[in-house]
Amino acid sequence: MRGRPHLHTSYSSDQALMPTTTKKVVLAIFLVLAALAPIASSIPFYPDFLGHNDWMKILSHVAVFGIGALGINLLTGVAGQVSLGHAFFMGLGAYVAVVFGSPPGDLWGLGLPMWIWLPMAGIIPAIVGLLVGPAAVRVRGLYLAFATLGLVFIGEWAWRNLKFVTGGAFAGRRFPDFQWRVWKEETPVVDFASDGVWLGFEISEEAKVYLLMLGFLVVATLVAKNLQRTRTGRAFQAIRDRDIAAEIMGVDEFRYKLTAFGISSAYAGVAGALFASFVGRQIPETWDLFLSVEFIAIILIGGAGTVSGALMGTAFVIVLPRLVQDFTEWLSGIIESGEGTLAKVADVVVAISPDDGGVINTIPGVGPGLSVFQLNQILFGLLIILFMIFEPLGLYGIWLRIRNYWKGWPFTY
Amino acid sequence: MTVEFFVAGFLAQTEHSQLAGAIVSGLSLGTIYALLAMGFVIIFKATQVVNFAHGALATVGAFITAGVAVELNFPGRFLDVPPLLGWSVSVLTALVLSALMGILLERVFLRPMVGEDLFSVAIVTLGMNVILMTIVTDYIGPDPRSMADPWGDAVADLGFVIVAHTEIAQFVVAVALVLLVAAFFRSRTGIAMRATAFDQEAARAQGIKVGAIFAIAWAIGAVLATVGGIFGSVYPRRVGVYSDTALLAFRAFPAIILGGLDSVVGAVVGGLSVGVAEALAGSYLNHPWFGTGFSGIVPYLLMVGVLFIRPYGIFGTEEIRRV
Numbered sequence: 038m039r040g041r042p043h044l045h046t047s048y049s050s051d052q053a054l055m056p057t058t059t060k061k062v063v064l065a066i067f068l069v070l071a072a073l074a075p076i077a078s079s080i081p082f083y084p085d086f087l088g089h090n091d092w093m094k095i096l097s098h099v100a101v102f103g104i105g106a107l108g109i110n111l112l113t114g115v116a117g118q119v120s121l122g123h124a125f126f127m128g129l130g131a132y133v134a135v136v137f138g139s140p141p142g143d144l145w146g147l148g149l150p151m152w153i154w155l156p157m158a159g160i161i162p163a164i165v166g167l168l169v170g171p172a173a174v175r176v177r178g179l180y181l182a183f184a185t186l187g188l189v190f191i192g193e194w195a196w197r198n199l200k201f202v203t204g205g206a207f208a209g210r211r212f213p214d215f216q217w218r219v220w221k222e223e224t225p226v227v228d229f230a231s232d233g234v235w236l237g238f239e240i241s242e243e244a245k246v247y248l249l250m251l252g253f254l255v256v257a258t259l260v261a262k263n264l265q266r267t268r269t270g271r272a273f274q275a276i277r278d279r280d281i282a283a284e285i286m287g288v289d290e291f292r293y294k295l296t297a298f299g300i301s302s303a304y305a306g307v308a309g310a311l312f313a314s315f316v317g318r319q320i321p322e323t324w325d326l327f328l329s330v331e332f333i334a335i336i337l338i339g340g341a342g343t344v345s346g347a348l349m350g351t352a353f354v355i356v357l358p359r360l361v362q363d364f365t366e367w368l369s370g371i372i373e374s375g376e377g378t379l380a381k382v383a384d385v386v387v388a389i390s391p392d393d394g395g396v397i398n399t400i401p402g403v404g405p406g407l408s409v410f411q412l413n414q415i416l417f418g419l420l421i422i423l424f425m426i427f428e429p430l431g432l433y434g435i436w437l438r439i440r441n442y443w444k445g446w447p448f449t450y
Numbered sequence: 451m452t453v454e455f456f457v458a459g460f461l462a463q464t465e466h467s468q469l470a471g472a473i474v475s476g477l478s479l480g481t482i483y484a485l486l487a488m489g490f491v492i493i494f495k496a497t498q499v500v501n502f503a504h505g506a507l508a509t510v511g512a513f514i515t516a517g518v519a520v521e522l523n524f525p526g527r528f529l530d531v532p533p534l535l536g537w538s539v540s541v542l543t544a545l546v547l548s549a550l551m552g553i554l555l556e557r558v559f560l561r562p563m564v565g566e567d568l569f570s571v572a573i574v575t576l577g578m579n580v581i582l583m584t585i586v587t588d589y590i591g592p593d594p595r596s597m598a599d600p601w602g603d604a605v606a607d608l609g610f611v612i613v614a615h616t617e618i619a620q621f622v623v624a625v626a627l628v629l630l631v632a633a634f635f636r637s638r639t640g641i642a643m644r645a646t647a648f649d650q651e652a653a654r655a656q657g658i659k660v661g662a663i664f665a666i667a668w669a670i671g672a673v674l675a676t677v678g679g680i681f682g683s684v685y686p687r688r689v690g691v692y693s694d695t696a697l698l699a700f701r702a703f704p705a706i707i708l709g710g711l712d713s714v715v716g717a718v719v720g721g722l723s724v725g726v727a728e729a730l731a732g733s734y735l736n737h738p739w740f741g742t743g744f745s746g747i748v749p750y751l752l753m754v755g756v757l758f759i760r761p762y763g764i765f766g767t768e769e770i771r772r773v
Contacts, residue, residue: 119569172754176761177769179500179568183707184757187750190700198741282773326700330576337573411584418580425574426562 052266071251075244093243099355100250101311102335106347107261108304109332114342115265116297117277119178121329122185123305125192128324129165130158130306131212131313132202138213138314145201150218158310159303166302170295177280189326196321209320212313215246246315253311254348257304262344264300273297277342334421340433349432357420358413365397365409470611472733473726478617479687480725481624482678486702487709487717488631489674495647495712496667499560500572504675505699506582510551511676512683512691513586515544516595533600540598541680545673552672553665561664564650579696587693594683594690603685620681627677628718631670635714643667675699701728701746704753710766719765724749 045051055061073080074096077088086092109123138154139146169188176184197206204210215229229245240248264270272293275283284290313319331354339350368383387397397412407415428434442449486504493501501507518524519540526536559578563571601615634640645653646663654660682698683691705724709716732745762768 172758176757179572179711180707180757180761180763182569182572183703184754186700186703187753190750191747191754194741194743194747197743279773281771285773330580333573333576407584407588411588414584415581418577418584421577421580422559422574425566425570425577426559429566429570 054262054266068255072248075240075247076238079238088244090241090243093241093247095356095359097243097247097250097315098312099352100247100254101308101315102332102355103254103348103351104257104311105305105308105332106335106339106351107257107344108301108308110336110342110344110347111261111264111273111304112297112301113333114336114347115270115277116273116294117280118173118294118297119182119333120173120185120298120301121182121326121333122188122192123301123332124324124326124328125185125188126162126166126302126305127309127312127328128192128196128321129162129302130309131319131324132196132199133161133306134158134310134314135210135212136202139211144204144210148221150220151213151216154213155307155310159307162306162309163299163303166298167295170298171291173298174291174294186326186329189324189329193321193325196324203321205321207320207322209318209323211318212310212316215249215314250311250315253307257307258344258348261304265344269293269296274342331417334417336431338420338424338431340431343433345436346431346433349436353432354417357416358410361413361416362409365412368397466612467610468733472729474611474613474617475733476726476729477722478614478620478681478725479729480705480722481620482682482698482721483702483705483725484718484721485624485627485674485678485681486699487705487721488628488714489671489678490699490702490706491709491712491714491717492631492674493667493671495714496643497556497560497664498568498571498650499556499563499575500568500711501671502572502575503555503579503582504671504702505696506579506586507548507552507672507675508679508682508699509691509693509695510582510586510679511544511548511672512597512679512695513590513595514547514551515541515676515680516597516683516691518544518547519598520596537598537600545676548672548676549669552668556664556668561661583693583696590691590693594688594692596690597680597684599680599684601685614686616681616684616686623677623681627674631674631714634670639663639666678702701749704749707753707763708756710763712767713763713765716763716765720763724752727752 045056050056055064070083073083074087075093077083078085087096105123105127108126109120112118112120134154134157136145137147137149137157138151140148173181173184196203216225217227217229218225229249230242232239232241233245234240235245265274272283272288273296275286275288276290276293276297280290309324313323335350335354336347337350338353339348340346365387368387371380371383372387374380385396397407397409424431430437486508489507490501490504493499493504519537524543525531525539529536531539555578559574560571563574599616601619604615605612606615606618635644642653642658643663643666645656645658646660650660653663678698679691679695682688682695688695701724702721705720706717707720708724709718709720728745728748731748735744756764760766
C-alpha cells in the first residue's frame, strides 16, 4: 500500500519481515555497506578507518556479541525470564567447540572440522539448557536471576578445575581457527585465518573473519526475527506479559519456558565458541558474572524484546570503549601540540605524565586518575542507570521517537 | 577469580577437634553472610529494591573504615586513647559516612525508579555496582589497606578449639546488631517501615514519610554491609581490604535466597547455615576429585537445591499470582 505503510489488508502483510519498500532498500544498502567495509579504502566516500584491521576486529566483536545478545534477548526480552547465566552457556559452547575442533595434544581435542564444532557448540549447550530448564522453570522472577547467578559461579569452578579441557585457571588454551575443511585434510578449503586475495582484493585475516562473522550474524538475526513471528514466539511474549493469563489461554508454560531456555542457550553457545575462536586464546575467568551483566546491559541499552534493539545495543556497548580511547588520545595530542584554551581544558581532563593532574590517566597504574579502561567501566555503569531511568525502551525507544517525529511532521502528535 | 574466605579464615587446629574448628569458622563466616543478608533483606522489604550493589557497599564501607582508621588516623591524631576505644570511634565515624553514602545512592539513583518493576530497579543497582567497584578498586590499588584493628592476629585457645579474638568480637557485634535490628522493628520508626514494606501508598496515606523510611532502610543496609565488610577484611580472613571483598556479598546471595528474599529471620538462619556448610565442605571435602575452590560453590549448590524444593526460600512468602 503505497504511502500508507500502516494500512494492512491481510495478516501476512501485517506479519511481514519487511513491510515497506523503504525498509527493504535501507536494509539492503546497509548490508552491502557492511559487506564492503574490508575494502573501504578502495571505495570513494567510504570512511577509510573501518577497513583497518583494528576496526575490523571491533566490528567482528560486535557481530559475535550480537549473536549472544539475540540469544539473551529471546530469553529475557521476549520470554521475560531474567537470566544471569548467559556467560555459563557461552563458556560451555566455547569448550565444546575446543574439544571438537582443536587438534589432539596435551589437552583434549578431536581436531574435527568447523562444520562439526560450530553446530555442536550450539547443540550441546541447548541440551544442557533443557536439562537445567525444569529447575529454572519452577523458580520465578528474581529468584530465577539468583539461581542462574549460581550457575555462573558453579560454571567458573568447573572451568577452572577441568584443566584437560580449559587449560586451567589464568592459563587458558588456544581455540580452533576459522578454517573450512571437508574433513581433516592439510590445506583448508577456505582459510579465514591467514591473509589472502579474494576477488582481486587484498583481504587481511581480520577482514576475512569479519565477513564470516557478519554472515553468521545475518543468519542468527533472520532466525531470531522469524522466531518471534511464529506460534512459539507469540507464546514467549504471552508468558512474558502475564504467565498465568497465558496458561489460561492454553499456552503450555513449562514447554515454552523450556524452549526459550534451549534456544537461548544454543545462541549463547555459538556466540561463545565464535568469541573464543575469534580472540584466539581464552582463560576460564572470561566466563564470569561481568560477561552476563554485560549482555543484560546490552539488551537493556538497546531495548529489551526487540531484535534491532539487541543489535544496536551491542554496537553501542562494544564500540563505545574504542571511541573513549580515541577521544582521550585526541585530547593528549592537543595537550602535547600546543597552547590555547582547548589545551588547558584538555589538561584538566587528561593526565599524560605521572605528576600531571587529570581525571583520566593515559599511563596505567600511575597517579590517582582513572585509566581509560576504568573510565569505560564507569561510563558503562552510568549508561545502564541513565537508560533505565530516562529511556527504559533503550536505543530502540529513541529511534521510535525520532521516527515518529518525522512521520508526523509538521504535527507533533 | 575465586577467593576462599573460608580457607583463608581457617586457623590451624592441631590437636583440636576438626569438627568444632570447622563449625566455629563456619559460624564466624556465617555471621558475616548474615549481616550482609540482613541489610539486603531490609533494603528489599522497605524499598522494593533488589540491591546487587550490596557487595560494593561492603567494600566501600570497609575501605572508608580503613581510610578513617589509618590514613586519617582519627581519632588517634587528636587524642591519645586506648586502641580498642580509638578504633571503635574510627569505625563509628566510618559507619556514619557509609550510612550517608547509602542514603545518597538511594536518593540519586533509586528514587527516580520508585514504582518501576523489580527487575528494572535491580538493573540500576547492577550499574551502581559497576561504578562503585571501579572507583574503589582504583583507590585501593594492588595492595590491601590495613584495617588497623586492635585485635591483630591474637587467638584464644578454648581447649577443644582455637578462636581468633576478631571472631569473638565479631560474634558479640553480630548478636548486638541482630538484637538492635529486632528492637528497631518494634520502635515507632520500625513499625512505620513495616507498614511501608506492606504497602507504600497506604503507608503514605497514614502520614508515614515513605522517603525518610527509604533513607533509613538504606542507611541500615549500608551500615550492616560495612560491618560485614570490616570483619571480612581482618584476621583470620584477610590482612586488609581488597577489592574482592565484594565477592563476600555474592556469596551471601545464596544465604538470602535460602532464607527467602523477604525474611529477616531467614537472612540470619540462611547466613549461618551457608557459612557452616561452606566451612564443613572446606574442612572435609578435600578429596582431589572436588578440585580447588569447591567450598566456594557449596553456597550456590545449596541455594539451587533449596530453590528446587522451595522456590521461595525456607522463610520466604510465596507470591500470590493473579491474572
